[in-house]
Amino acid sequence: MPDEMNTRFATLTFERNVGAPVETLWHAWTAPAARSLWAAPSPAVTVEFLEADTRAGGREISLCKVEGQPDIRCECGWLELRPAVRSVNYEVISSGDVTQSAALVTADFANTDVGSRLMLTVQFSSAAGDMEADYRQGFNAGLDNLAGVAERTMALRRRIQAPRQVVWQAWTNPDALPQWWGPDGFSCRTQRIDLRPGGEWVFDMIAPDGTVFPNHHLYREFRTEERIGYTLLWGENGPKHADAWVSFEDADGSTEVTLGMVFSTAAAYQDAKGFGAVELGLQTLGKLARFVGAD
Incomplete structure (x- = not known):
């Protein structure tokens, strides 16, 4: 003592x-x-x-x-x-x-x-x-x-009328994730995808008008059916855009999904808000809901 x-x-x-x-x-x-x-x-x-x-x-x-x-x-x-x-x-x-x-x-x-x-x-x-x-x-x-x-944090939430295991699989299956990721009208073109701690996803997001947005996700954490932590880069090995996470909470058979991002700078956060990142992010969660048959 x-x-x-x-x-x-x-x-x-x-x-x-x-x-x-x-x-x-x-x-x-x-x-x-x-x-x-x-x-x-x-x-x-x-x-x-x-x-x-x-x-x-x-x-x-x-x-x-x-x-x-x-x-x-x-x-x-x-x-x-x-x-x-x-x-x-x-x-x-x-x-x-x-x-x-x-x-x-x-x-x-x-x-x-x-x-x-x-x-x-x-x-x-x-x-x-x-x-x-x-x-x-x-x-x-x-x-x-x-x-x-x-x-400089943006947190988006959506309740998805599907079991947490189903929503988790849609986010962690390398064949499924590119099918729904991105706002309405966007598609994904994958170069490499490895969904695990220390893994990555290198891909292009393609807008309805054909504009290409290179992306690189670096994954740090996968806590099964609870949380994924990752870093967003502007293109392969490009500058960091944000630190991000997604969490999954059981809600009486449905799933509360929170998609969070801490932007690298206050200016980047304001820019993202200005071009509609909140609305586009909610569209992405809406596509996830439709993909798992919940909407």
């Missing part, structure tokens, strides 16, 4: 107003693809996710890496997830086999007239001396990053 003089208890509170709807802020807060982008407190830190099970009772394990220093391990356990309302998780920070601190993190979400608000309460106990300043710095930096990520 650590010496009482070396143990520090504190309760910290943070608040951020975010220029994005509360539902979008929630996705940026919970989706692993988004969390990996905003979790690092500084550009010198790289965050590597080893495990991410975003549901009540699930846990998330990540490593914070700084060149020349030992990795810092963060274990997050989700205790409560009430979409766009509240999340509660524990967080344990360790280095090697030594636990440095533990915390209970409560996040409350609310709509505002111009977007949304996040209120965060962190109750922590440190066994590595006084870590209050480190906690303040880390959470302030992370929440600043979160606000920026949320404001």
Whole structure:
């Protein structure tokens, strides 16, 4: 048991107003693809996710890496997830086999007239001396990053009247995916497709007027019937367009599909909104519904 003089208890509170709807802020807060982008407190830190099970009772394990220093391990356990309302998780920070601190993190979400608000309460106990300043710095930096990520996140949802297994197969079968992917009137011409972690899909999207849009998807994660994580590139090995994910939730025999994208820059997000990315993305989910016979 650590010496009482070396143990520090504190309760910290943070608040951020975010220029994005509360539902979008929630996705940026919970989706692993988004969390990996905003979790690092500084550009010198790289965050590597080893495990991410975003549901009540699930846990998330990540490593914070700084060149020349030992990795810092963060274990997050989700205790409560009430979409766009509240999340509660524990967080344990360790280095090697030594636990440095533990915390209970409560996040409350609310709509505002111009977007949304996040209120965060962190109750922590440190066994590595006084870590209050480190906690303040880390959470302030992370929440600043979160606000920026949320404001360039697009999350589209559709309930599809088909079992989750059927919808999952339509998204992960290499023969099926090119048949429905893309907005109304678009078709896909595949060069290579390998749907697995570390795999890729190199293809052209062809518009009704014949315009060709080269695409390259790099797949990072396949969590069976739950989530796919991938990166969007402009053409084969081209510049990154967005970090994306799709999640599948059972809804009494139907499937709630969420297609999320964090655009590389705020300007890219505004450009995408300007050319109708929301409407085109919803058309894509509509084609998926028709493909599985649900519409």
